[in-house]
Amino acid sequence: MYILAFIGWLLLGFAGMEIISYLVHRFIFHGLLWEVHRSHHEPTHGSFELNxxxxxxxxxxxxxxxYRGSAAPIESVSFAIGTGIAVYGILYFxxxxxxxxxxxxxxxxxxxxMRLIRYAHQRHHQSIDKEGQEPYGLFLFPYDKYKK
Structure with a gap:
C-alpha cells in the first residue's frame, strides 16, 4: 500500500512543480525577479546564466x-514529493x-x-520584453494552438 501512496505523492510533486513553475515564471520571474530572469531571454547565452x-x-x-524523508523513503510524503520535484527538474533540464x-x-x-513543446517555448521567447508571452509553463499549454 505504501508504494501506491508514494507514487501518488510523487506524481503530485511532479504536477505541482509544473503549476508552481507556471505561476512563479509568470508573476515573479517576469515581475519582481526580472533582472535575474532576463539573462535567459537575452539572445546570447554563455554556458551559465544568472537565471x-x-x-x-x-x-x-x-x-x-x-533528505528529510530519507529515514523511511517509501513511507515518507516528503521524500516522494521531493522525488517528484527531482523528476520534473531532470525532464525540464x-x-x-x-x-x-x-x-x-x-x-x-x-x-x-518534443517538437511541439520546443515550438511553444520558442513562442514564449519571441520577445525579450519583461511582459513576455505565453506559455509560461513547459508541459501545460494548449497543444492544439501550437500545432503547425
Whole structure:
C-alpha cells in the first residue's frame, strides 16, 4: 500500500512543480525577479546564466525534502514529493535546456510532442520584453494552438 501512496505523492510533486513553475515564471520571474530572469531571454547565452540560480533553488528544495524523508523513503510524503520535484527538474533540464535551447549537449528528436513543446517555448521567447508571452509553463499549454 505504501508504494501506491508514494507514487501518488510523487506524481503530485511532479504536477505541482509544473503549476508552481507556471505561476512563479509568470508573476515573479517576469515581475519582481526580472533582472535575474532576463539573462535567459537575452539572445546570447554563455554556458551559465544568472537565471540558472532558480534551478539551483528548486534542486535545493528537492534535495531537502528527500533528505528529510530519507529515514523511511517509501513511507515518507516528503521524500516522494521531493522525488517528484527531482523528476520534473531532470525532464525540464533535458527538454528545456538541452532540446529547446540547445545548451550544454544539444540533441535532436523526431518526437512530435518534443517538437511541439520546443515550438511553444520558442513562442514564449519571441520577445525579450519583461511582459513576455505565453506559455509560461513547459508541459501545460494548449497543444492544439501550437500545432503547425
Amino acid at each position: 540558472d540560480l532558480f534551478s539551483l533553488f528548486f534542486a535545493g528544495v528537492s534535495v531537502y525534502l528527500m 533535458i527538454i528545456h535546456d538541452l532540446f529547446a535551447h540547445k545548451r550544454f549537449m544539444p540533441f535532436k528528436s523526431d518526437s512530435k510532442v
